[in-house]
Amino acid sequence: MMQDSRSRVLVVQEKSGGFRGTGVWKFPTGVVDEGEDICDAAVREVKEETGWMPFEEYAAQPFIQKHDLLKKISEICAAKKEKREYAGFSPVATTTGFSQKKSYLYINSQCLNLED
Numbered sequence: 001m002m003q004d005s006r007s008r009v010l011v012v013q014e015k016s017g018g019f020r021g022t023g024v025w026k027f028p029t030g031v032v033d034e035g036e037d038i039c040d041a042a043v044r045e046v047k048e049e050t051g052w053m054p055f056e057e058y059a060a061q062p063f064i065q066k067h068d069l070l071k072k073i074s075e076i077c078a079a080k081k082e083k084r085e086y087a088g089f090s091p092v093a094t095t096t097g098f099s100q101k102k103s104y105l106y107i108n109s110q111c112l113n114l115e116d
Contacts, residue, residue, distance in 0.1 A: 002028075006054075008054050009052070009055045011026060013025055068094045069103070069105060072094055072105050072107065090106065090107065092106075
């Protein structure tokens with residue numbers, strides 16, 4: 001999560017892909033092209049589609065709240081934003097909005113008061 005001095009987080013709306021036209025704002029992600037330098041790829045991806053919004057507005061989006069994985073990631077970001085202690089990793093069971101297959105997000109669940 002990238003945050004500025006006004007507690008806004010860097011977000012994107014996809015111009016192509018599965019979220020195009022949905023109105024969903026999400027944290028930037030991207031793909032490194034074969035042979036592309038990872039730093040160049042990061043700069044390219046950020047330049048392609050960026051915007052800023054208050055973290056609370058990002059986290060409150062219905063899309064984020066209804067998808068277990070994205071909701072837990074926003075909880076991690078909130079913990080870091082509030083400067084709560086955060087160290088170590090535990091597997092926390094979750095599912096994505098794309099399938100019901102169980103997967104794991106490795107986080108410090110004790111610091112977030114999450115149930116396994």
